[in-house]
Amino acid sequence: MIERFAPSPTGLLHLGHAYSALLAFDAARTNNGTFLLRIEDIDLARCKPAFEQAIYDDLAWLGLSWPSPVMRQSTRLPAYEAALQQLIALDLCYPCKCTRKDIAQAMSAPQEGVNPGPDGPVYPGICRGRTMIESAKTDAIRLDMRKAVAQMPRTLSYIETAGETPEIIEINTDKLLAECGDIVLARKDIGTSYHLSVVVDDAAQNITHVTRGCDLAPATPIHRLLQALLELPTPLYRHHRLIRDESGKRLAKRDDARAIAKYRADGASPQDVREMVGL
Numbered sequence: 001m002i003e004r005f006a007p008s009p010t011g012l013l014h015l016g017h018a019y020s021a022l023l024a025f026d027a028a029r030t031n032n033g034t035f036l037l038r039i040e041d042i043d044l045a046r047c048k049p050a051f052e053q054a055i056y057d058d059l060a061w062l063g064l065s066w067p068s069p070v071m072r073q074s075t076r077l078p079a080y081e082a083a084l085q086q087l088i089a090l091d092l093c094y095p096c097k098c099t100r101k102d103i104a105q106a107m108s109a110p111q112e113g114v115n116p117g118p119d120g121p122v123y124p125g126i127c128r129g130r131t132m133i134e135s136a137k138t139d140a141i142r143l144d145m146r147k148a149v150a151q152m153p154r155t156l157s158y159i160e161t162a163g164e165t166p167e168i169i170e171i172n173t174d175k176l177l178a179e180c181g182d183i184v185l186a187r188k189d190i191g192t193s194y195h196l197s198v199v200v201d202d203a204a205q206n207i208t209h210v211t212r213g214c215d216l217a218p219a220t221p222i223h224r225l226l227q228a229l230l231e232l233p234t235p236l237y238r239h240h241r242l243i244r245d246e247s248g249k250r251l252a253k254r255d256d257a258r259a260i261a262k263y264r265a266d267g268a269s270p271q272d273v274r275e276m277v278g279l
Ligand code: GLU
Pocket: 006, 007, 008, 040, 198, 211, 212, 216
């Protein structure tokens, strides 16, 4: 068993992160497995070295340990580029020059009331006719979901282990078209995306069990599809409940009142934090 905790250093870790990291760490320890830490810092504009240091400090204080060196996504860009090239070679990609504003304008009337997917509203396909030969440095690269789905069986599946018994979750690939559409694989500013890098790295680190909040469950069908297209293994997934504040709102990074560092400073013990998150 190889578990991982993969935070982005864009803020202080809060109780929800503590819960996720402790679940993964405890599961690995109980099963004589390995717990890995991965720093997801591809978005350099939002990530700060001080937050990365706080991740190490808070997790060590909670009693967690992990092998060094820690994988940091900012050092992995060639691996993401190679995966992107694989998808381009399969003829599944196109360059997109749309700004958020272009997309909003194209969608304003007809898409009203449509539920946004895991990456927000489904891209209306303005650039779909463009080919990779026309791509410029300032373009994002999108996955042509129609072509991708056409190469796949009608259902893909993964195993969800959050419940009492493991459950096979079937993903209807047509639903991927309707709910996710042509997702961005490589943003113009960073040359990759959360979806692409997480899939590449879970495979590179031989992750067997992904433990993360159920807010990320809508992204898992995309990850499963990318694993199939890139011929990568699929880990088991455990999408756990979210930790909420008294009003029922889920915690966010800007919610410093619930930061692990704040409880530490106030004299709480790691055991207190475990109890606060119901462990
Ligand atoms: N880096 C992501 C986050 O901090 C988590 C990625 C994952 O667990 O798949 O929300």
